[in-house]
Amino acid sequence: MAAIVFSIVAMALFDFVLEADGQSNFAPQYTASGELIRPVGFETWVFVGSNLGLAYRPDLPDITAQESIRANQPLFHNIYIDPEAYAYFRKTREFPTPTILIMEMFKAADKEPKDVLAKGAFDGERIGIEVAVKNVARPDGSKTPWAYYDFTDPRDRSKILPSAAAFPDAACETCHRKHAGKDNVWVQLYPRLRDMPSP
Numbered sequence: 330m331a332a333i334v335f336s337i338v339a340m341a342l343f344d345f346v347l348e349a350d351g352q353s354n355f356a357p358q359y360t361a362s363g364e365l366i367r368p369v370g371f372e373t374w375v376f377v378g379s380n381l382g383l384a385y386r387p388d389l390p391d392i393t394a395q396e397s398i399r400a401n402q403p404l405f406h407n408i409y410i411d412p413e414a415y416a417y418f419r420k421t422r423e424f425p426t427p428t429i430l431i432m433e434m435f436k437a438a439d440k441e442p443k444d445v446l447a448k449g450a451f452d453g454e455r456i457g458i459e460v461a462v463k464n465v466a467r468p469d470g471s472k473t474p475w476a477y478y479d480f481t482d483p484r485d486r487s488k489i490l491p492s493a494a495a496f497p498d499a500a501c502e503t504c505h506r507k508h509a510g511k512d513n514v515w516v517q518l519y520p521r522l523r524d525m526p527s528p
């Protein structure tokens with residue numbers, strides 16, 4: 330019992346220290362060369378929305394080759410935000426530094442081992458994780474607050490790389506900045522960010 334009480338008190342103190350010095354519990358971690366280290370534990374973050382097989386209009390400027398290839402395959406995109414950025418956005422409708430958004434991508438599967446499905450599609454094999462990070466003090470030297478990363482191992486899409494370098498702005502950031510609903514984030518597609526009660 331004493332041990333349990335001690336550990337509850339210790340946890341409370343630990344939380345207090347993290348809050349008191351203004352550090353985020355979900356701050357992005359980087360390698361010495363400024364690559365983003367793969368965020369872990371996002372499965373328990375806030376799930377903001379999902380979509381199936383979205384394709385981007387080819388007549389839009391800023392559509393890149395990678396994006397148009399992606400559009401040929403119907404994939405599920407499941408999107409998460411770190412809980413501190415979510416709480417901040419709920420209060421202010423702004424994304425703070427740091428904000429981390431994760432997009433997990435799955436093949437759309439329609440067959441499961443028991444063979445009971447007649448229709449529809451579900452999250453099949455995971456084939457990639459892409460990450461967006463807002464950080465006004467990026468360690469790679471770029472002054473653009475939003476950086477975009479792909480942790481998918483190109484040799485085996487079921488594997489996730491331990492770290493990834495940010496793409497050049499023209500590959501990802503430009504389209505997000507010009508067309509996303511709010512500060513580079515596609516809130517118009519994510520019900521947990523789009524349909525929020527007033528703060």
Ligand code: HEC
Pocket residue numbers: 380383385391392393395396406408430431432459460461477478479496500501502504505513514515516518
């Ligand atoms: C032509 C426009 C366009 C380009 C270029 C683009 N994206 Fe996106 N991105 C989107 C759209 C639309 C969504 C929202 C829906 C979806 O695809 O699931 C999105 C969503 C995301 C998300 C989920 C969080 C968010 O910001 O809403 C991540 C992470 C992401 N993209 C990463 C990337 C990366 C990495 C690249 C560059 C390799 C990239 N994107 C290039 C249009 C684009």
